[in-house]
Amino acid sequence: MAIPQIPPAAPLPQQRSVLVVEDDETIAHAVRDRLIAEGFAVRVEADGERALAAYGRMEPDVVVLDRLLPRLDGLEVCRRMQAARPVPVLMLTALSEETDLLVGLGVGADDYVTKPFSMRELVARLHALLRRVERAAQLAVEETMIKVGEVHIDTAERRVYVGGEEVRLTRTEFDLLRRLAERPGQVFERERLLGDLWGFSEAAATRTVDSHVRALRKKLGPDVVRTVHGVGYALAKPV
Numbered sequence: 531m532a533i534p535q536i537p538p539a540a541p542l543p544q545q546r547s548v549l550v551v552e553d554d555e556t557i558a559h560a561v562r563d564r565l566i567a568e569g570f571a572v573r574v575e576a577d578g579e580r581a582l583a584a585y586g587r588m589e590p591d592v593v594v595l596d597r598l599l600p601r602l603d604g605l606e607v608c609r610r611m612q613a614a615r616p617v618p619v620l621m622l623t624a625l626s627e628e629t630d631l632l633v634g635l636g637v638g639a640d641d642y643v644t645k646p647f648s649m650r651e652l653v654a655r656l657h658a659l660l661r662r663v664e665r666a667a668q669l670a671v672e673e674t675m676i677k678v679g680e681v682h683i684d685t686a687e688r689r690v691y692v693g694g695e696e697v698r699l700t701r702t703e704f705d706l707l708r709r710l711a712e713r714p715g716q717v718f719e720r721e722r723l724l725g726d727l728w729g730f731s732e733a734a735a736t737r738t739v740d741s742h743v744r745a746l747r748k749k750l751g752p753d754v755v756r757t758v759h760g761v762g763y764a765l766a767k768p769v
Contacts, residue, residue: 546660547571549590551581551607552622553599557645561594564649565656578602585611592659594652595639597623605637612638618659618701622647635745640702641728641738658729662705676711678766681750683711690750697749702727706742710755710765719762739763 548565552558553576565572573588575581578599585593593611597604608619621639635642640662641655676683682691688704690697699707705727710718718726720736728738743755743763755763 545571547590548592550574550594552596568653578607581607592618594620597621608639609637620655638700654729678754681754703746714765715767717758717762717764
């Protein structure tokens with residue numbers, strides 16, 4: 531059943547738009563109302579096919595996407611959105627297994643929140659995603675090529691190559707790699723990376739960083755990012 535919509539007012543010049551895709555009516559209403567109260571322009575859809583149609587029409591600044599949806603799975607929705615026009619995606623999931631989370635990150639989700647979640651956490655993560663997008667745009671003016679073994683990081687073009695072949699990273703994977711590349715060899719604490727990239731630094735949430743590091747190692751090789759046990763991560767020193 532379609533979620534009842536609140537007729538949108540004329541968007542403000544700096545107003546951010548959010549597409550919320552959630553088939554649980556109670557959760558959808560709660561998220562919609564909270565985001566409207568936070569100043570966002572919000573559109574809600576309850577299934578994957580409607581979500582893709584709305585995405586093409588409104589071109590939102592950020593998407594809140596449920597993992598399990600009728601008609602079209604959230605993973606496929608995310609994959610198609612990123613193929614059409616890259617967008618920051620916060621995935622809502624009732625699944626907590628590491629493999630399931632990595633699959634979501636692999637198709638282009640930037641972050642995830644496990645149900646049940648607090649609205650305060652949801653809003654904080656959305657703001658953090660948008661800040662990362664703005665920061666990445668500012669860093670793009672710096673033309674820098676960083677080489678770590680066979681890995682070449684083009685921070686201006688936001689491209690990564692391994693042995694001369696381009697490797698596709700998600701937005702968050704690249705932002706994490708870029709942050710580590712700002713100080714090659716320096717150890718970044720997990721809590722610091724959470725604060726820099728996700729906008730919060732609770733020790734209990736460091737699994738988010740660990741998941742993205744595992745995804746980077748799978749794509750770039752096991753030796754690009756090294757673990758300093760009990761502390762955090764560091765990028766191998768450039769060659």
